[in-house]
Amino acid sequence: MFSVALLSAGTAHAATDSATLGQVPGYFRQRIGDLTVTALFDGVVPLARSMLKDIDAKTVSALVANRYVPESKDGFQTAVNAYVVQHGDRVMLVDAGTAKCFGPTLGNVITNLRAAGYKPEDVDTVLVTHAHPDHLCGVATPQGAAAFPNAILWLAGADVDFWTGDEAQAKAPAPMQPLFDMARKAIAPYAAAGRLRRFGPGESIVPGVLAVATPGHTPGHTSFLFEAGRKERLLVWGDVLHYHAVQFARPQASFEADTDRRLAVRSRLDVMRRSAANGWWVAGAHLPFPGLGHVRREGDAFAWVPVEYGPVR
């Protein structure tokens, strides 16, 4: 049933070289009530299996195998996400990615912000969940200028004190030392311009945004609760968890890099309970990109319900 004409037609075209085919751009749009939310992909970082604590190795193995988490010799592939939350003319960015602090697999927030239709100058407010490099470095350019020249930078006072002071650094182990300098450098251009704002737990930072204290991963770690309408809410929870395949099912499992592991577990349980009970939208910095969705109860623990891709209306 083949004809010569057909066979030649079938071989006449130049085949596409699949090696050159890349991934779709790293942004994702979701309207939530009055808010237009854009998830931005900064990149991936490997998180070592050995840094999961307060859980036995066998349980970890069963959970990650069952959930098909990509793993290399360096650890589990873990996303780093940031979020633009626009309300009317107000353009707020929660976390800013890694810039050049952690190597070439990260640092794509600005590229993806532009791909998503924004310019860095559009951002008027930068809210940072905590002062770690993959959230904070991106507020500055590699040359040390403000990456968001029109923005006010908001950071919990407890994290400003901890990560830019000398006291904690003096006690910190060697691998943590660079983090202090990175935090100081990132904040510097905003501090110099009088555009750094400190806040405390439970404060209303800007209209419609509540700072929810979720300490443990760092002393000032904060989740931001956005009013999206009369009843709808979006909680951008930062680093409430790091190992999604493990810590929804076993919230008591903790991360070695947490400043206070017990407190981090308490914050995680509290915020998961509230998210599930209230049906809040959730955005997580280390949930699989876009990291938008909901938390549901699953017996004594929780499960992640990722947003469904769809057209934006």
Added chain:
Amino acid sequence: MFSVALLSAGTAHAATDSATLGQVPGYFRQRIGDLTVTALFDGVVPLARSMLKDIDAKTVSALVANRYVPESKDGFQTAVNAYVVQHGDRVMLVDAGTAKCFGPTLGNVITNLRAAGYKPEDVDTVLVTHAHPDHLCGVATPQGAAAFPNAILWLAGADVDFWTGDEAQAKAPAPMQPLFDMARKAIAPYAAAGRLRRFGPGESIVPGVLAVATPGHTPGHTSFLFEAGRKERLLVWGDVLHYHAVQFARPQASFEADTDRRLAVRSRLDVMRRSAANGWWVAGAHLPFPGLGHVRREGDAFAWVPVEYGPVR
């Protein structure tokens, strides 16, 4: 701490009009062994709650509420996906979307194929899981020409007979009548050019691709099992399920549009068991886009594990 200079800088820029901000393009790339797989988003279709059968309404309500499925008055938002599977120079398309058969919320396969770096002329093989409009209409242009001018079109003989013959149409209810004409029209340009191929259950269609009979939704409904390497496999399963929030947890629940609901349940259970037991990659036409991932056992039933977004290496 505000300065006049800052306030004016903050208001000088033109705010981005969020109403004009769209969704990221509808493609997603994943390497699986030797294969480069590209998911293509055709659009969304509402599937009515009332068309879910063999399950009580209360269980459905609990499942969909818990899984935050977007729902309008017409039904649950349900994705329509197609897949390009490239192996070396060979460019295979599984299912082709809806073209103009089902209105303006669908018909985006060609646009997203181009966004993903392919041209319709690159496709040498079109494999269609079954002869319904949202899988088959897209093989033809609205003018009745072959949309993939260099491709051979493969369709199960049982579906060619059923959907282009007169016998089944004579017995079919009124709402199903248009489907027969749509199937005839879509196939026509390939049949006229001698480029339509029928196949039977269990046949090796092209090198490295096995036709797995999964009948029930239609008489000839087929899933395609791709060899991706020595042990890795990708099963593109078409319409093995339609209501992901319900039918993984309750595989016995069926869809009113299934030609044979009991047979569809049997095929669904069989293919979910095999996918979970073998750790196959799965691609599903009505799973949330990109619809790529794995099936895991969850007690007596199953759960969907979506792929994680990441860079393509």
